[in-house]
Amino acid sequence: MTATAPAYPIESIRERAQPVGATLWLTGLPSAGKSTIAAALADRLRAHGIAVEVLDGDEMRTLLSPDLGYSRADRDANVARIGWVAARLARHGVLVLAPVVSPYQAARDLVRRTHDQAGVRLLEVHVATPVEVCSVRDVKGLYARQRAGDLHGLTGVDGDYEEPAHPELRIDTSDCTVDDAVDRLLALLRKENVL
């Protein structure tokens, strides 16, 4: 946590009677911490009675997109579907957290347009943990499989990852705790008038 990160008392999270629907989209490499900080943020918000839906990229593949693989077209289709569902939920006042690798800028831009068309906010967060840290964490064993030659096209290693040029926030989880990351996301949501 840097010295400039805001102190954020959880008692003051909720200022509105009704939350403003919006999507917080977390993009980054595998094991960057996207799902972990989304789950921790969801817990914090739910404890305050705020309606949250987590659309986790990996879970969505099982539930919504069992047909999709890891080609660029399939990755983009997965991102587009999650974006579409997120926008539908957000326009009914739900705060959607979407931890999704989403390596291509064009697909992320499409998600933004989908939200613009639905009249709801999209906040893009780049979980910018360096690949050296992600590959040591290796929560799902993907980096090990890539090194062993079992897996090709791993995002950020031998597969593309296009960093967002102008995300609303960048978080490197190698130099902050989960709680610190959640504080920074909450600060963003308040700054953008979502909370």
Next chain:
Amino acid sequence: MTATAPAYPIESIRERAQPVGATLWLTGLPSAGKSTIAAALADRLRAHGIAVEVLDGDEMRTLLSPDLGYSRADRDANVARIGWVAARLARHGVLVLAPVVSPYQAARDLVRRTHDQAGVRLLEVHVATPVEVCSVRDVKGLYARQRAGDLHGLTGVDGDYEEPAHPELRIDTSDCTVDDAVDRLLALLRKENVL
């Protein structure tokens, strides 16, 4: 409209401060009237400030499932995806209207299980307009194309349609007006404590 259909003043639609999330699933043949009565019901509810989302089977194919065709597997996948999105919306208090041909009982049963797991109600409405009436209406020209030999597997003609055995409601739109059909759906929603 039959003599037993309830008179239903629109002024009394809303009894709750917050709507109860639920899905009203309308299954039936092409041109049975599913989308028409769903749109009319949505208009009536929105005029009373009730949050409604219409997940129309045909629209979903464009927006969420451009990859899917009309094989049994693809039809079932389309139904499952719409059911999944509906359950997610419904559990955040949205009243979802889903006019979807959904010809197979097994796929509709899966939608019901998805809703059970999400802890939200699914009300199944069989829009049971006879095929003789649907084929004359033929809103999208499908019946004419089937007769001309341009299209095979048309639901209810040379393609399967498994009628629901125990729907919460059956409506034959050949003997009632759109307004009458909407009244009957509103009566169902009240009877089931959704409104």
